[in-house]
Amino acid sequence: MCVMNISLTWADYALIVSVCLAVYYLIILFFYRKSLNGFLSAKTTPGPHSPTDLFTAEAALSNSKGLNLFGEAIEVQQILGEDQDFTPDAQAFADEIQAYTSSCGNDIGKEELIQNLRKIVQKYPSLIGSDSQYELSQLIAISSENNCSIHLSADELSELWNG
Numbered sequence: 001m002c003v004m005n006i007s008l009t010w011a012d013y014a015l016i017v018s019v020c021l022a023v024y025y026l027i028i029l030f031f032y033r034k035s036l037n038g039f040l041s042a043k044t045t046p047g048p049h050s051p052t053d054l055f056t057a058e059a060a061l062s063n064s065k066g067l068n069l070f071g072e073a074i075e076v077q078q079i080l081g082e083d084q085d086f087t088p089d090a091q092a093f094a095d096e097i098q099a100y101t102s103s104c105g106n107d108i109g110k111e112e113l114i115q116n117l118r119k120i121v122q123k124y125p126s127l128i129g130s131d132s133q134y135e136l137s138q139l140i141a142i143s144s145e146n147n148c149s150i151h152l153s154a155d156e157l158s159e160l161w162n163g
Contacts, residue, residue, distance in 0.1 A: 097136075117160055
């Protein structure tokens with residue numbers, strides 16, 4: 001049996017480790033370049049401060065196919081005009097929906113979620129039939145899907161508002 005004595009200095013060790021790391025990261029960059037390009041080119045958006053901002057941020061994430069709840073092709077800017085202002089009731093409603101669905105998580109069933117959402121809708125009768133009902137319905141759908149993993153159909157959303 002032959003035993004080799006290899007003598008390495010700290011400088012040699014650092015050089016070998018540096019070369020190995022460089023090769024490793026070049027391989028990673030080669031295989032994941034498409035993912036990294038998408039990640040690096042993504043625009044950072046500030047956190048949501050109003051229901052409009054919240055809806056826009058969540059719709060951009062969950063509506064990646066560009067379809068609304070009724071299967072029609074849309075863009076977020078078409079749904080929410082830049083100058084559209086929510087009433088204080090709509091703001092409070094959106095905050096309550098967001099808080100409720102966030103607190104539920106995946107621990108709630110669909111029927112219980114619908115029942116509790118209906119109670120929240122009934123607390124805001126001024127929003128029923130208002131101009132912002134459509135946007136608020138989409139906010140409900142997106143929040144329930146993102147926070148509770150429950151998909152609500154267009155019919156189920158209509159029933160929320162109809163009582």
